[in-house]
Amino acid sequence: MILPIYIYGHPVLRAQNAVVTPDYPNLHELIENMKETMYHTQGIGIAAPQVGVNARIVYIDVDVLAEDFPELKDVRMVLINPKIEVDENASPVTREEGCLSVPGIHENVQRIEKIHLTWQDEQFEQHEKDIEGYLARVVQHECDHLEKTLFVDRISPIRKQIIRSKLNNMMKGKVSCDYNCKVAPIKRRK
Ligand code: NI
Numbered sequence: 001m002i003l004p005i006y007i008y009g010h011p012v013l014r015a016q017n018a019v020v021t022p023d024y025p026n027l028h029e030l031i032e033n034m035k036e037t038m039y040h041t042q043g044i045g046i047a048a049p050q051v052g053v054n055a056r057i058v059y060i061d062v063d064v065l066a067e068d069f070p071e072l073k074d075v076r077m078v079l080i081n082p083k084i085e086v087d088e089n090a091s092p093v094t095r096e097e098g099c100l101s102v103p104g105i106h107e108n109v110q111r112i113e114k115i116h117l118t119w120q121d122e123q124f125e126q127h128e129k130d131i132e133g134y135l136a137r138v139v140q141h142e143c144d145h146l147e148k149t150l151f152v153d154r155i156s157p158i159r160k161q162i163i164r165s166k167l168n169n170m171m172k173g174k175v176s177c178d179y180n181c182k183v184a185p186i187k188r189r190k
Helices: 027-040 134-146 157-171
Strands: 045-047 057-061 076-086 092-097 107-112 114-120 126-132
Touching: 027 045, 027 057, 045 134, 057 134, 076 134, 092 134, 107 134, 107 157, 114 134, 126 134
Parallel strands: none
Antiparallel strands: 045 057, 057 076, 076 114, 092 107, 114 126
16 A cells, blocks of 8 residues: 655654564554555655654665666665664765655765664564665665654755755645655644
């Protein structure tokens, strides 16, 4: 089932995300719905809070980028309870990012593209891997969602100023995107 994408300003994107245990209700259905929603919206990664569920689950499929980054061919990952250690000795790289929850905005983000990732798969088997390059960036972007962080929190103050009005509009529910989305509930003045 395709789920609506929660948009910048919605409190679910800034709420605590729970550790997922094997008894999590309807886990496999949720993961399938996240996949379906991500493909429908043409994303390359999605985190559970983006579909309104505050749980530590991420799905990534970067195969579509294999033309530019051959190492991404057939790379698909379900990450449950992922943990990242960034290699602080590596130099940061700046690249443009976007996000299904922040439609219409693409901005440069500086990140170190060298991480050690540990996670569990859908069967709760433990994995760990050193990841470099673009995939390390996508993993960090998605895991940021689990820490209530959006890529626009990581852009330069000047760029943030420039997109401020667009972000304010999103918070007020003024947003145009070509998929089903859910904006922040309207705050009524008392
Ligand atoms: Ni995102």
